[in-house]
Each structure stands twice: as structure tokens, then as C-alpha cells.
Amino acid sequence: MGAQIDLGGGEALKRRINDLGIAVRCNSQTTQMRPRRGSQDVARLDFADGGTLPVDVVVVATGITARDDLVRSAGLATGARGGAIVDEGCRTQDPDVWAIGEVACIDGKVVGLVAPGYAMAEVVVDRLLGGDATVPAPDTATKLKLQGVDVASFGDAFGRTEGAVEIVWADPIGGTYKKLVMSDDARTLLGGVFVGDIAPYASLRPMLGRELPGDPGAFLLPEGTGAPALELPDEATVCSCNNVTAGTIRSAVTEHGCTDVESVKSHTTAGTVCGSCLPLVKKLTNTELVRAGVEVSNALCEHFDLSRAQLFDAVRVAELHTFSAIIERFGRVPEDAAGPGRGCDICRPTVASILASQGNGHVLEGEQATLQDTNDALLANIQKDGTYSVVPRIPGGEITPAGLIAIGEVAQDFGLYTKITGGARIDMFGARAEQLPEIWGRLVAHGFESGHAYGKSLRTVKSCVGSTWCRYGVQDSMSMAVLLELRYRGLRSPHKLKIGVSGCARECAEARGKDVGVIATEKGWNLYVGGNGGFTPRHADLLAEDLSDDDLLRAVDRFLMYYIRCADRLQRTAAWVADLEGGIDELRRVVLEDSLGIGADLDAAMARHVDAYEDEWKAVLDDPEKLRRFSSFVNAPAMPDPDLAWADRRGQIRPATPEDHASGTTLLRSPTAARTDLETIR
Template identity: 60%
Template sequence: MVVVGHGPAGHRLVEALRARDAAGTCRVTVLGEETRAAYDRVALTSYLTEDADLALPEHDEAVRVVAGDPVTGIDLAARTVTTASGLVVEYDALVLATGSAPFVPPVPGKDLPGVFVYRTIDDLDALREHCTNLTLSRPGAGGVVVGGGLLGLEAARAVQGLGVETHVVEVAPWLMPRQLDEGGGAMLRRHVEALGMNVHAGTPMERLEAGEDGAVASVALAGGASLDAGVVVFSAGVRPRDELARGCGLQVGERGGIVVDEACRTSDPAVFAIGECALVDGQVYGLVAPCFSMAEVVADQLLAAASDTDCTARFEGADLSTKLKLMGVDVASFGDPFRADGLDVTYTDPVAGIYKRLVVSDDARTLLGGVLVGDASGYPALRAQVGTRLPGSPEQVLFGGTEAAGGDLPGATVICSCNNVSAEAIRSGIRAESLTEVAQVKACTRAGTTCGSCVPLVKRILDAELTAAGVEVSRALCEHFEHSRAELFDIVRVTGITTFTRLIAEHGRGRGCDICKPVVASILASLGNGHILDGEQAALQDTNDHHLANLQKNGTYSVVPRIPGGEITPERLIVIGEVARDFGLYTKITGGQRIDLFGARVEQLPLIWRRLVDAGFESGHAYGKALRTVKSCVGSTWCRYGVQDSVGMAIALELRYRGLRAPHKIKAAVSGCARECAEAQAKDFGVIATEGGWNLYVGGNGGMRPRHADLFATDLSDEELIRYVDRFLMFYIRTADRLQRTASWLESLDGGLDYLREVVVEDRLGIAGELDAAMARHVGSYSDEWADTLADPERMRRFVSFVNAPDVPDPSIAFETERDQIRPVLVAGAELEVAGR
């Protein structure tokens, strides 16, 4: 058996043959054109950039390798091949693995010195030598890579690495046109340009021009532009090396390539062709994986023929999905991203440099293909789903699948990490016990019984199970109200009801409970219907809102004064330190750029506030379902890279929305440049400065189910930014479910981000005026809850340890010392076998 060509495909064939032919029935001769034995061409660039050794493993001694002696002719009748040195080799089976040659378009000057192709190690050695001389003789010289495909971009990176100012010229309108669509190509271009290369897409080349030394010096483009080019690399595609096949009369394709059947057999049954030179079913494959598949098929065929058995091995086409890290940028395409009959779902984040596009069938049910640039983390799952029915909406699939409804979460997903309860455990509990309420699921599975943050997810799983079982899913808040939170909000807004008593009498039943009371209190507060501690509302608030502080595990509270934007004067820092010292409090810096003071007994709270309020502090609402902080980086005032005053904007936003009651807490951040030091994309609303203003992101979340915020609008002025955030927050407050953060609210919003834009920007619902007015009311009516409480003897009554012994501290509260600060000791708990621990 004779193999012509010792590239990766020929090498793989010989390896496969040797591995499966222990008896040595095949005698193998490999005839190679290059002086080197086979090497890993796929990793060619690393030869230049990392000095990598690309050599593939040597064949064993049973294989005869003749290198540096190109085959010049094949005699099909005599079954011989002849080489340039005059060697004649007989064969029983011949395999052509001649690969392909770089395509050099017929432009004037293509043969000048300094013009290269990018295919072999010899090419690279010559290129390196030329560039080294060029940068010495003409520092700052430019170079042009012709072709913006996969290999062209690799070549460009290599040329740039050799110290040459690099231009990429691509005749197609965008980069990597064979793999990417226009949007993906455009995003890739941004990445390539960010690396310091120049891209000229949609630009044919006219000619290469020589300098005084006779070598190439410039490239003239169509339209008259000229690029400095002391070196030119052609990487404008490849052509199959089919000249030997043509010469001996084998059938070749109209546009090149040796025609083979699915067994990789040519028009002569004794001759096979594999790899880039083969034309299978009208297609030439340039990726290494299908080339290897062909090599395997032929190895099987040859061995079967040698043992006179039938062989069913066939090359059945290849999945052309590719994922690669090109110059540090994730690029992937899968399925068929160019299907004309599909629907597109596209996501673009120009700041993060991410482009994603899915092509789905026209009923949006089946994934056909897609393109990912900048973030290909979803590639494995997406590629696996090509041709299958989608588990969720295309947007859900695009954003990772797990964002889909609870019913789609994989069974092994841990829902409650406190108690290690999986989605499957919750589902089987629901089925086995016929559970219909979240409280039952919690009792049965223990999910959500500790920190409670997974309860919304538990509810979604329950809803999905009930829906699947045909049970009508109730949107009732609890047994006292048939309505959802959003419906109750509308009822309160429209009727102007100001008390829980009237609301439950007219629209509910019973006396209420720990679920509906805080919800109604929050709604009343959001609508500005009175102070949260006034009158009947005082009875509705859970302990944190009731005591304006955060309950900790031993029954003490923590106190967080507002530090807008994280900016604080030395004087105020000293006050916080003095207060903490004087009351013996534990201090810790929070994630929201403020300082938390722990260990305050209930009767100490007013005394602590007095000191803080006198020094100019106010409540930071760390206890409320309300705006917490607007975190910021230091911004253009100090930072070398900042482009806007992020601290100033963060302070303005925090002061505007402080005290705003919402379905859940709200966190925000402002970053002064695209480096995003304030982590704004992890917030309910995040702002990132641009040269032209501000980009607004919404619906981000950290916590147990992290979600990157979605880019909502770009390059906003201060006024536009504040108007959009006003409406976004008020629309969220009006329509979200109980304890629903903006992230899951946005996911559950019919129409998603686009719909939100229509409401906020285009006022599709005609409520923008109402939302603006509601926010104006909030801003106008804000007052500090701590100062208000200190001024009200009636409210102060609740800040006592014991109603019959107001001066006696709770004897169960005790501390020990750790790292020079207090830590709680549970006295009562020590005597009690605490349940569930």
C-alpha cells in the first residue's frame, strides 16, 4: 500500500492501519513532498509564537517513509507511482492524501519578494526571517495579510507577533465569512481591532507594489487606498491538490477536489483519497476532524480488503461545528448558521464584546444552528441541541438553558444548598405526597427552610409540576388573598386604600399572616401611603422593618448607616468607629461599600441612631425590601482610565432612590469605564460609563442564581439615565411578584427585555407619566426613618428589651471574643437541642 502525502490525514491513516493490523498484512510506503515527516499543521502558529515542536509521533519501522521526494506521476493501469527522484513504487492500494495548497489570487505583484503563504513550516521559517530583517531595516513597517478567515487571522497574529504593524484585508464584508454571520463577524472585528490590528473588510485588493529594493512595499486596495506592506501573507483560502489525480485520469470535481464515494474510493477502485484533497458528496472539508474520519474509514476499508471481508465503514459527512479560541477570543459556530428558512434570535453586548445568534425553525421549536463570539460557554449544550426540540424559548436557550422555567432544571441541580436538596428530590416529593403548596414542599423536603433564598425557585418547580399534572396553578399570595402581588398593587393603586384592614376586608379574607402582611406593607409604602412605622402598618412589618435594623442569629441587630456611593469623610469614619467602640459592636465592611455594626440589643438601637444621626448619618435601609446601595468605582475624578464621574452619579442615584420600598431588595452600581470595577452587571440596575455618556444594564443578580444584567440602553445622558431607571424601578415595583428580584422578574416578563424597552423608552402602555409621577412622589416625600423614629415617643416604645423590665438587657445575649471583636454565644441555645441543626 502506498500513501501519497504525509500531512495530518496521511499520518492518521498510517497510524490507524498499524494499530489495527498487528499481523502486518499491509506493507506501507509513505511518499512525502516536504523534507519533514508529518507534523501537526493545525497548530502551525504555535511554531512561531511558542517555538512549539509540532512533530507527530514517528511510525514504527514497518512503515517506509520517503520524505522530500514529491510524486510526479501515477500509472493506474500498471499500479505504480513515480517520484521526482525516479523512484517507482508498485501498489495494491493507493491513498492520495495530498492535502491542499494555499490559493493565491492572480493579482499583479503576487510573486514579488516578501510575499508569502501560510501553510508549511518552511513558509513560516521564511516569513520569520523576512520580518526580522524588515523590522531591522525599516522599523515600523507595515504588513498585510490577505484573507480574514480562520487561518488569515492566525497569520495576522503571527505577523504582528513578529513586530510588524498588521493589516487584515478581507474581500468579504466581514471576518470569517465561512463560519460567522455579519453580526458575529462585526463583533470579532472589534476584538481583532482591540488587539491592535487593522481590518479592511469588503475591500478587494488591486495589486502589490514593489519598492526600490524590488521587494514588496505596499498594497493598493480597490478605491485607491494604499497600505504600507513590507511583507504580504496570502491566506485567502486553499485549493485541493488534485493535479496528480488529474494527470492520471481520475475523476475530479469542476472546482477541484478528487471525487470519492462514501468509502473514500476514487473513480479507480484501487485508489482512495482522504483529507483536504477529497471531494465527498460535492464538498471539500478543511477541518481536521472530518479529515481524520476519512482516514479511519480508509484504514478499515484497506484492512477489510486485505482479509477479503466486507467493510461497512463509511464517511457520512461531518458536523462542521467549530469552537476555537482565536487570539484569546471565543469563536464558535454550530449546526447551520446560514439556514435561510430559519428564524434568528440575536443578542449583542458591544461593551462585553459578546455576540450570540441562534437560528431556529420557523415555529421557534427546533434549534438549527448558531454563532457565538466573545462567549462560547454555551457551545457544548447548544451544539448538543441542534436538531432537537428546544426545552424553552430561544432566549432562554441562548442564555444558558438553566434560566428556563423550573420544570426544565436538571434533576441533579441543587436547589436548596443549605439543606442539599436537589430539583429531583423536590419533584419526587411533590409527586409522592401530592403536594400543592410551597409550605408543604418545604416541610416535606426541607428545601427553603433555612435561608429561604431558593423559595422562588421551589415555587417555580412546584408550579411546573402542578401544571404538568393538570392542576391549576393558583397565583394567590396566601390563604388570605386570591390575588398575586402585582394584582394587589393595582388594587391598592386604583382604589387608594391605605390600610391593611380595609384591603383584607374588601379584597381578602381572615386576618392575614406573615406572608401577606409584609407584602401589603411594602405596597402601601411603595405608593407613598404613609410611613412604614405609622399606625396599623407597624403591625405589618417583619422584625427588620419594624425595628429598622437587621436581626442576627442571637436576637441582636446590626446597624448599617447609609454611605452613598461608598464615599465617606474621615470625620464620619471616625464617628462610626467611636460608636462601634462605645457600644461594643462588631464591625465589618459590607459588599455594598458600607460598614455594618453588629451586636446591638434592641434597646440600644435608638441610642446608636442618635449618635449616628447627630453626625449626619441616616438609615441605610439594609433591613428593608428597598434600595440598598449604589456601589461605585472611583471614576474619572481620580482614575487614569475613568471616562465619567461614577461616584457622583452613584451618589445621585442612591439619594434619589433611598427608602424606595420594592418587592425585594434592590442593588445598583456605577462603573466609571468599561473595566467595570463596580461590578454593575451583577446588579438590579447597573450603569457603565462610556465616552458618550452611560450604558444602562438591568436585571443582574449575584447571590444563589447569578445572572448578568442585560444591556438596556447605551450612551445615555444623565437625564435619560435617571428617567429610564425611574421607570424601570417603578414598573418592577408595580408588576413583580412577592420576593421576586429584578432578574427573575425580567425573565418572567412576557416579551422580556424588548417589551421592557417598549414600556420604559417608548411608553407602549401609556403609563410612563404615572411611573414618573410615582417616582417624583417618592423622591419628594423621603425622610430618614431613624430620625423620624427618634422624634416619635410612640414609636420609641417598641425599642425595649422587656415590656415589664425595659432596662434589663436580654440575659440570653452573650458574647465571646474572636480576633479582638465580639462574636455571639447562644446561651439558651446551648441548653437546648436546637432543632434542625
């Protein structure tokens, strides 16, 4: 970290890492790695000061090295530490060859960051078009997370500029260190270092080289103590990855009609690489909308002025159980509405989710059934050909031979396509809506239940085999995965949820890419939250370490219930944690320290969910009224039309048989019209 933070920041980081149970030695030069007697395995490190350290594994971190094999084989000059030597226009000694990014050595340096690479690419494009652009000084600002500790630095972090002065805020007890490097008159910002608390980084980094308003020390005080507001100039860079300025973001709102962060991201590309600038992008967007006279609203839709979180609490406190009662009490109906209290495609599924999250009975019970979207309405995911998928729950991926045979027989009898997923499930595709009850009837009879692949709810709990089978496993991840899946099955939420449980630090279950990640340690479980593998993949943040089984369940209970109550509509846990004021630290205080005094309420809410759980498909099979929803037509015969025809890929046509109907094969209209239909399909 010597290239990123100064001595004071290093000491703060060292204390934070020591608190995690990891010993740190600084200023120690390793002179020799000694093997174990009679073996090539390393056993001891010898240091220059005469000290030694017994070891089992040694990991050597040496930074980046340019992949310049092609450069060398072409006979081009390379730098002392690798990389093709280029001039200020990124051209090598061969006038027809350019190099950019980590393979380019400019002024004797190779820069391994994304923003300088993009800047070099722009220079090359300009040169190819006849321009004379030159590579600017690289933006070496970095924002890192080391063992769950936030670290950031930018500009002249070491105060090497002549006459520079340093302003430092250090809190050894809280484990934070913040420093600003200013010009000799303490007005112009030259750089900064942040450890533990990097909240000022996003707004201060774009002010590099500019005057700060007021006392610069005020920007280092804890949040909420009245730091001056920063007005970024238009030319200040907000997104260094894509070189997007504050002015570009403002013009996206004022000149290009962008009215939210997502549209600004799409128009400007800001925040689409590492995402660290998104809080500032959001702040600039909302500020410009307010200036333009546009009200920045958190309203759910035209029918509700409340946000989803506000509506959740309102419904909970008022103990309402129907959409009609909710919209009458807290919403409004536009004058041109087709009927009283009909709502829209935004608020109806949202209210359905809120009611389901609060234990309001079966999702297809009474008025709730009319609120569900396409997938929840039939308890199955519709596919692009109009058929549906059938996904039974397989907790922990454990399944008996009899269960495998049952799934295989169902898939074979109904002609379903099968796939083993990355979430320890067996998916079956190609079922028609009217076939779903019969398919599920057979699966339920063999002990299977709904896997909830169709809802905004818990999808899967992925697991490795852990200490049950794996020689590296330190905890029983299989049993924990089964426990978590059975505990949270059917839990409705603002967006889908995925959990991973790994039996050791080798992370075979990819837990840090999940909304909730559990990783075994020698002392218990480490809990990570807010990860996902969606459009913007994100590693989860460390929430707690070395938890017992009971403490882990309590922490996950509270995290999930707090998310369900507070998140916006269709907001993943990753985005919710990122938007949460105070971030992961505030979440840690709420979940682990009960800072809001709602811990018991969250515990009770999860207990009610666990006690009230019922398999949605079994409940449908036991209720003739619910089963009626799965008929294609009111007067549909028990057997499909025998006049339909079957055609193979070679164009051979014959009347459809009952087996064809049962298989789910796409059938044509009739033998006489089949050839015409076949040509249309082709």
C-alpha cells in the same frame, strides 16, 4: 463566531454590532503588528490585502487551550491541539488514568462546553463500576450574548448533512436572522441558527433529530403569529448541562409531588447551571400540573386570590391605606382564622411593602407597624445571636473624618463589632434592641441616616472613584452614585435592590452584577438591568447606551417603578426580567419607548417617592410612641440588672459593671450561678 453561526447569521450579527458603533472587518488576515517608533507599544495592524489599521490596543481571541501540563509531565500522549488522547470510554493510554472535559482529546477534538464534560464524567463513572458506556456525540448547542445581542445555534447549523434543506427568516431592518436546517423531506429538525431573536431556541433545540409538527417555517415567524405547539417527547433533552429530559421533569410533577419550578429544579437539577432552559422547564411544569388537575395559581396566599402585581394595582387604584381595608375589599378570611382580617406571614409583609412603595407614611405608623417582619419592625437586621446590626447610609462611600470618628466612638462605646463592606458601608454588629435608639440618636446627630440594610429596599450604590481621581475614569461616577443613592433611598420593592456605578469600562464597581448597573462611556452612560450576585449569579442585560444624566435617571426611574408594580413577591430583578414576556426587548420598549403609555405615571410615582422621603430612624427618635417599641420589657429599668455576671474565656468571674452592659458583652445570670452557665456555654 465561524464555529457557531453561518454566513447569513454572521452578516446579521455584523449589522447589529455595527449599530452599536463597533466596526467589524471580516475575511481579514492580520500579517503583522507594527510597534510605535522607538517603543514596543503596538501602533498599527497590517492586513494581507494590503490594508492597515492604526490601533492603541490589540486583543487576540484564540479560543481555549487544554491545561494539560500534568498530562505531558506524566508522559501521556496528547492531541495536535493539546489535551490527553482518550478512547471512547475516556481512558488514556495508561489504563489507570481517565481524562474528561476540556483536558480530554477524543477523536482529535477538544470540546470546551459544560454538557460534554458532564457526559464524559458519567461515562467514566460507568466504566469504573464495570460498565461499557461510551461518549456520545457532543452537544455543541450554544446560547451566547455578544455586546447585548442574543446569538444561539444547535445541531447541524451549517446544513452539511446530505440532502439537508434550509428555511430562513431574515429581517435586516429589525436585525434578526433565524434559520432551521431540516432533512430532505422538510420534516426532521437537524439544526438551527438564531441572531437577535432567539425565542424559538429553547423549545426547538430539544426537538433535534425529531419530526416537527406542521410547517417548520411557522416556528420562525415572530412571536404571536400562531406557531404550532410543540409536545416534547419524554426522551428529549431539556437541560443539556445536566442531561435532564422532558420525561424526568414530568415525572417530578406526577410521581414526586413537585408543584412549582423551584421544587422541580431541586429534584431534577434542571436549570441549575446556565439557566437557559428555565423557560422551558417552567412551561413543562405548568402544563403537567394542569394535566394532573392542579390549578396553576398566581394567588399571593390563601387570603388573596390576586398576584402581588394585581394587588399592587388594586390598592393603587382603590387608594386604600390599611391592611384591614385591603383584605376586606380584595381578600378573604378563612373560617378558622384567629381573628378578622389577620392575614399571614406571606400577605402581611407583602401588603406592608406595597403600602410603603406607594408612599403610605412611616413603616411603623399605626396599623402598618403590625405588618412588618422581624427586621423592619425594629429597623435593623437581627443577627444569629439575637443582637442587631447598625448600618448608617454613606452615599457613594464618601465620608468626612468627623463622620468616621463619630462611627468609631459609637462602636467603641457600645462594644460593637465593625466591618467595612463591599457596598461602601461600615456595619456595626452586636447592638441590643433597647440600645438601638441611643445608638441612632448619636449617629443622626452627626448627620447619618438609616442605610436600610434591613428592608426589601435599596441597599447600596457601589462606586469607583471615577474621573474624580482615577486616570482611566471617563465620567464622574462618584457624583452619579451619590445622586442615585439619595434619589432611591428608602424605596421599598419586592426584593432588595443594589446598584453599581463604574467610571469606565474597567468596571471596578462590578456594576453588571447589580440590579441596576451604570457604566460610563465617552458619550455618557450605559445602563444595565437585572443582574445580581445571589444564589444564581447573573450578569445584567444592556438596556440602553450613551445616556445623558437626565435620560439615565428617567430610565432608571421607570425600570424600578415598573419592577415594583409588576414583580412577584420576593422576586429579584434578574428573575423578573427573565420571566417578563418579550424579555429585555419588551422592557426596552416599555421603559425607553413608552410602548404602554405609562411613562408619565411611572415618572410621577418616582417623583412622589423622592418628595416624600424621610429618614425612618430620625422619625422614630422624634416620636415617643414609636420609641416604646424598642424596650425589651414594659417595666424594663433604665439600667440593666446589676446582678448579672461577667466571665472571660479562662473562666474568671466577677460582677458585671456598667461598662460591661454598655459594651454589649454576653453576660451570665449571677456570680453564684455563673460557673454553671459557663459550662453550659462551653
